[in-house]
Amino acid sequence: MRSALSVLAAGLVLSCAFINDAMAQGRGGLTVYRESDYRGDQRRLDREVRDFRDLGGLNDKVSSLRVDSGTWELCEDADFRGRCMTVNRDVQDLAGSGFDDRLSSARPVADRNQRGDMRANDRGNVRDNNRGGGVTLYADINYAGASQDAGESRDFRNLDFNDTLSSIRIRSGTWEFCEDADFRGRCMTFDRDVPSLVQFGLNDRISSMRRVR
Numbered sequence: 001m002r003s004a005l006s007v008l009a010a011g012l013v014l015s016c017a018f019i020n021d022a023m024a025q026g027r028g029g030l031t032v033y034r035e036s037d038y039r040g041d042q043r044r045l046d047r048e049v050r051d052f053r054d055l056g057g058l059n060d061k062v063s064s065l066r067v068d069s070g071t072w073e074l075c076e077d078a079d080f081r082g083r084c085m086t087v088n089r090d091v092q093d094l095a096g097s098g099f100d101d102r103l104s105s106a107r108p109v110a111d112r113n114q115r116g117d118m119r120a121n122d123r124g125n126v127r128d129n130n131r132g133g134g135v136t137l138y139a140d141i142n143y144a145g146a147s148q149d150a151g152e153s154r155d156f157r158n159l160d161f162n163d164t165l166s167s168i169r170i171r172s173g174t175w176e177f178c179e180d181a182d183f184r185g186r187c188m189t190f191d192r193d194v195p196s197l198v199q200f201g202l203n204d205r206i207s208s209m210r211r212v213r
Contacts, residue, residue, distance in 0.1 A: 029044060029046050029068030029070065030044070030045045030068065030070075030072045030106060031043070031045070031065065031066040032058060033062065033063060033065070033066075034062065035064065036094070036095065037092055038090075040063075041058065043056075044068075047107075048108065049106050049107070050079050052104045052105060053078075053104075060102055060104060062074075062100075062101070063093065063100050064091060064092055064094060065087060065094070066090050067087055067088055067089055070088070070109075071086060072088070072106055073085070073086050073106065073108075073109050074086075074103050075103070075105045075189075076099070076104060077105065078104045080105050082104075083098075083099075083190055083191070084188070084189040085097060085186075085187065085189065086109065087186065089186075096201040097200055098199045098200045134170065134171050134172045134211060135149070135151070135168060135171070136148070136168070136171070137159070137165050137168060138165070138166060138168065139161075139165070139166060140167065141166045141195060141197075142167060142195050142196065143167050146164075148161060152209065152210040153210075154208050154210075155181040156181075156206065156209075157181075157207075163207060164204060165202075165205075166203050167193075167194055167197065168190065168193065169193050170190060170193055170194075173211045173212075174189055175209055175211050175212065176210055176211075177190065177202065177208075178206065179205050181207045181208050183208050183210060188200055188202065
């Protein structure tokens with residue numbers, strides 16, 4: 001009888017471990033590294049971390065990322081404040097993004113297509129939500145060249161500004177800018193003016209944007 005109970009208990013422990021592991025995978029997984037090329041001290045995250053000081057020496061020290069699953073938002077300051085970037089793929093070296101040795105918080109986020117603020121017209125078709133117009137786009141750095149006031153846009157081809165953006169003025173809110181249409185590809189969020197996108201590796205590469213806060 002004791003032997004049977006022992007086997008049953010062991011089975012329950014294994015089942016709970018499997019369920020917990022599956023739940024963690026469902027939340028997504030991210031590994032942060034102190035050095036580029038996925039080297040040095042590392043920590044694996046499966047839930048939000050509001051302050052990287054809790055990771056033991058990795059605050060403002062992360063230089064590369066591996067995204068095991070899900071989509072993650074990483075921010076310069078604790079509590080997901082300051083400039084943020086959104087990633088759903090590995091980043092071998094953060095130096096080209098302007099976030100090397102600057103990250104202080106991270107959290108998993110829903111798929112960008114699910115959490116986007118999409119509006120439907122009377123025919124049920126999804127269209128751009130241009131309310132607010134809280135951003136001015138510029139074709140050249142330092143707020144020069146052709147410009148356009150705009151709100152949320154799923155595809156910059158609708159603005160005649162696709163892969164043309166070089167600097168940004170943000171009048172209100174926090175905005176996510178993505179390389180590809182429909183908020184796909186590499187994304188970054190900004191809550192202040194950006195005189196040049198060159199340092200972030202996004203110059204002439206933005207194809208969609210939306211307000212996130």
